[in-house]
Amino acid sequence: MFLINGAWQETLPANDRAIQFGDGCFTTARICDGEVCLLVAHLERLKQACERLLIPFSVWAELNTEMVALAQEYREGVLKVIISRGSGGRGYSTAGCTAPTRLLSVSPLPTHYAQWRERGITLTLSPIRLGRNPSLAGLKHLNRLEQVLIRSHLDQSDADEALVLDSDGWLTECCAANLFWRKGRVVFTPRLDQAGVNGLMRQRILSCLQRSAWQVNEVSETVATLDTADEVILCNALMPLVPVGAFENRTWVSRELYQFLAPHCE
Incomplete structure (x- = not known):
């Protein structure tokens, strides 16, 4: 399951620009003892990427809360956060794409x-x-x-x-x-x-x-x-x-x- 825009689900709309064009950014963080390592740096990385890609993501406080809460459920693991520009039209134009998608997931930390x-x-x-x-x-x-x-x-x-x-x-x-x-x-x-x-x-x-x-x-x-x-x-x-x-x-x-x-x- 994935936490997508605050709700647990397993699907994205077929017209989400992450699927259509790879239009978005992500970060992958280590969870240690229920905390996100380098949390501030991971959020700053996402902010800088959104600025350079002109993605109008704004709910940073909500994302921070979700990352912290999700990590608390695990002693260790890998927290991946994806920000997509969201759903849009068929072509490359970003006109009308004003509701970015945030997606969080946790997987096991590689043992090797x-x-x-x-x-x-x-x-x-x-x-x-x-x-x-x-x-x-x-x-x-x-x-x-x-x-x-x-x-x-x-x-x-x-x-x-x-x-x-x-x-x-x-x-x-x-x-x-x-x-x-x-x-x-x-x-x-x-x-x-x-x-x-x-x-x-x-x-x-x-x-x-x-x-x-x-x-x-x-x-x-x-x-x-x-x-x-x-x-x-x-x-x-x-x-x-x-x-x-x-x-x-x-x-x-x-x-x-x-x-x-x-x-x-x-």
Whole structure:
């Protein structure tokens, strides 16, 4: 069951623009001990996405209350919140779409994240590239066909996650995570002004590093840059942080950066 506009149900109107055009945004939050981790940040992410997508969503207090109340029913889990522009006409025009739809659901927290943190993960290079579009870059919008294709190819491999390049060949992210790597005392992460999702844990890590003795740079680099990396880590709001052990013929054993960041990523 889904909590849709405050009512428990399992259906959306066939003309909802989330179905018709992927016209909306979403966020995925971790529930810990009955509370939504990074609640304020998740709400702010949705607000920023709605502003950039020109979705006239306004019932933020109601959404906040629903997120808090739903999380209280679970010791742990995954809370997903979708905001659609709502129902509208057949064409692309948003005229008359003044009643956005909010949809909340809870699912179990993936059990393999604990195993990943313990042993580290393996990466493969995805053959699917992300299109560059500064109007949508950074947003967690509902158009996820690129990620669906990336995941489909990943499922055919033995790897745990996939490195993803943009259409110009720059390292961007992974299928469902953001990417950091370390060379000495300098930490790097891909720029996301043209493609990719600016994840909340990525933002938290950048803020943490900028207040620390580590040097951090957002860069445009090819996958070859990982050949000289001393350490690679991935993050998202659910993991929240995992070390990478291997990619192709490269392996990493250092967890210096991981151990520094881990206490700040809970």
